[in-house]
Amino acid sequence: MPDTLVALYVFVLSCFIGYWVIWGVTPSLHTPLVALTNAISGIIIVGALLVTGLESAGTAAELFGFVAVLLASINVFGGFLVTNRMLAMFKKKDK
């Protein structure tokens, strides 16, 4: 099976997982859900690292990659920390 087809298999099956997992999320946590999915979409940093770190990468590619790494790291750090901050506020009864 060609690689692109493997990728398509993985993509479609992941969509199903996403569909079932997300419907289980409680509505009261929808804002943290948006923040968390935002943080994990920072996974684009993997792509940025691959472009920037390639040994044969030219200067232009390195610069594009550098900005991408910068933006994606803001996402990863900002996203996870703000999610954590929000979730820490959800308490049951008075302490």
Add this chain to the structure above:
Amino acid sequence: MEISANTQAIAYLISAILFILALKGLTHPASARRGNYLAMTGMGIAIVATLLGSEVQSYGFIVAGVIPGALIGTVLAARVQMTAMPQLVAALHSFVGMAAVLVAIGTYLNHAAAGTLNPVMMGELSVGIIIGAITFSGSVVAFAKLQGLVSGAPVKFKGQHALNAGMGIATVVLGIHFGMTESMISLVLMTLLAFILGFTLIIPIGGADMPVIISMLNSYSGWAAAATGFTLGNLLLIIVGALVGFSGAILSFIMCRAMNRSIINVVFGGFGSDSGGETSAVSQAAQKGVKSASVEDAIYWMEDANKVIIVPGYGMAVAQAQHALKEMMELLEARDVAVKFAIHPVAGRMPGHMNVLLAEADIPYDHVMEMDEINPEFPTADVTLVVGANDVVNPAAKSDSSSPIYGMPILDAAKSRQVYFLKRSMNPGYSGVDNLLFYQDNTSLIFGDAKDTIEGMVTSLKGGGH
């Protein structure tokens, strides 16, 4: 140390599993924090496995990008106010979109230099660039509207849809031309056009439709990551992109359902733009006038009530009234009054916005109810206090088939014994629809800033009530 491609693949698999378990953790507030830690671990594993892989050989630019990025992200996360969460999320979405565009262009440059471009890859690249660019500029517009840098009102002009459709088609044609000819000019034009398209697609959408827009852009940022995964042949990016893409899509669907509108209607048909003719039921009721009440009147009913339900809306966020509400809740509970909060799915500017603000004010989450849970309780509530909400309690949504919001599921505040509306003025809600509830016999309006009014109630309760 360098790890083999197989080790890296196993690490990516573990990382993907951790992300799925993280999302599963959000099923309940009690397990949610652990979920977030799982996701952090997954991200850490993915980054380390990438850095140790054989493809990444030079680290200078990487370190130069990660360190300031980590600092900026940490400061943003620590400083942001909870009321500004929609803006932060919009800003972060724009970063993912831009990163996807840059990664795609960088990949193109690397492969062009090595002479390893092929049509399939260029097609995938183009998809990544188009989705990423639309995510970026669309999120910038959403940010500007939420932050009040531009008016939240829908921007409309004649031929708007035709223009957008034309630009959309041109973008795709340029992408195909690029894939067939490797023309750099087509690539650049396609990218620019996609950026413009992001702006023009979001400007016609009004401020109160932001819950849908935020969810939609959340979804796009996921699809952008997935497209990048196809380009790079990276399965982890594909898995995560699909999870995020679906998350945003489902949230958009939930938000639209809560307004009884289709996603097409939200994206293409601005709300409140067509000034619908006077609805007879409202004008009849309006002739009866509204009753206004004082803080003391409301306290008189609330302090001896068995149950008080509070309906917060975006107005509560604007007035920052959540902390005063928490104090009032405690004083009422000390008098054996049961206090509950009723949340409509589209209250606020992003999904779940009210829940976070109430949590910030230390209001326990078991006091905060979703629409379907709380609606059967309104008939047994002595007092419903509406704080900065409007359309979500308008009975016209049920009774008046000529109303623009007809069919929208609402909170049944009208069924409680007494309704008090905290309002700044008689201006209608965002939809521009007058609220039938104002004119109901058991409804009174308390005019003034929501925070001041509630602080007044707190003072009155502290002073022994009435």
